[in-house]
Amino acid sequence: MRKLIIAIDGPVGSGKSSTARRVAELLGYTYxxxxxxxxxxxxxxxxxxxxxxxxxxxxxxAAETRIDLLAGENGQRVLLDGVxxxxxIRTPAASQSASKIAVLAGVRRHLVAEQRRAGAAGGVxxxxxxxxxxxxxxxxxxxxxxxxxxVRAERRLHEHTARxxxxxxxKMMEEVRQRDARDKDRAASPLVRAADAVLVDNTAMDVEETxxxxxxxxxxxxxxxxxx
Numbered sequence: 747m748r749k750l751i752i753a754i755d756g757p758v759g760s761g762k763s764s765t766a767r768r769v770a771e772l773l774g775y776t777y778x779x780x781x782x783x784x785x786x787x788x789x790x791x792x793x794x795x796x797x798x799x800x801x802x803x804x805x806x807x808a809a810e811t812r813i814d815l816l817a818g819e820n821g822q823r824v825l826l827d828g829v830x831x832x833x834x835i836r837t838p839a840a841s842q843s844a845s846k847i848a849v850l851a852g853v854r855r856h857l858v859a860e861q862r863r864a865g866a867a868g869g870v871x872x873x874x875x876x877x878x879x880x881x882x883x884x885x886x887x888x889x890x891x892x893x894x895x896x897v898r899a900e901r902r903l904h905e906h907t908a909r910x911x912x913x914x915x916x917k918m919m920e921e922v923r924q925r926d927a928r929d930k931d932r933a934a935s936p937l938v939r940a941a942d943a944v945l946v947d948n949t950a951m952d953v954e955e956t957x958x959x960x961x962x963x964x965x966x967x968x969x970x971x972x973x974x
Contacts, residue, residue, distance in 0.1 A: 749869035750964055751868050751872070752887045753873075753889065754872070755873070755878050755890050755940070756889075756890055756892055757937060758898060758926065759922055760948070761901065762874070764953045765960065766779070769964070772961045773961060773964060775869050776817070776871070778872040779824075779874075780873065781875075782813075783861065786813045786826045786831055801852060804847055808852070808857060813826055838906070848934075850934060851933065858880060888943035889946055891946050892949075895923060899922045903915055906918070
């Protein structure tokens with residue numbers, strides 16, 4: 747059976763990570779979180795004290811950094827130069843910093859090469875903001891996930907609350923809007939829906955419903971019909 751490369755793009759809070767993980771489980775594919783690579787590099791830059799407007803230094807840092815995405819018992823593990831940073835990259839500082847380095851063309855060039863190598867054989871579900879447009883423009887199935895700003899902010903708020911972080915919904919909505927602006931306005935691989943991507947608005951859908959819809963689309967692409 748032909749194994750696809752499934753590219754899932756969308757703005758912050760659209761449920762890309764949770765959905766991609768579930769799609770990979772249902773299909774028996776490998777889940778690859780491209781955003782984890784940017785978070786890991788941002789974390790290293792924070793450790794090194796490198797300013798996020800120092801483009802040349804950040805590009806050099808990307809070129810000399812090894813980031814591995816591995817399957818673990820509790821989900822994907824992220825190794826930064828051999829060190830497990832799975833928990834560290836999920837902090838607000840790493841997340842916000844990742845969006846700042848993601849606008850740099852030189853950084854993206856190095857990390858896109860890593861992403862292509864990781865998914866070249868197929869049978870992968872990769873999510874991010876330019877997977878269907880820049881990383882895998884020939885992916886067998888492209889999905890663009892979206893939801894209203896209010897719902898996306900509520901989802902992000904829930905994640906922060908679960909980690910014991912106190913933030914208001916109003917502040918979270920503003921952060922989401924700012925993140926959207928950075929992602930859409932960046933010169934290097936801005937967030938856009940690929941012309942052949944299927945738009946899935948999951949404002950009123952949970953992860954399971956969204957994932958099963960994508961699995962149905964994948965099986966249609968494979969020509970195997972619909973299974974339970």
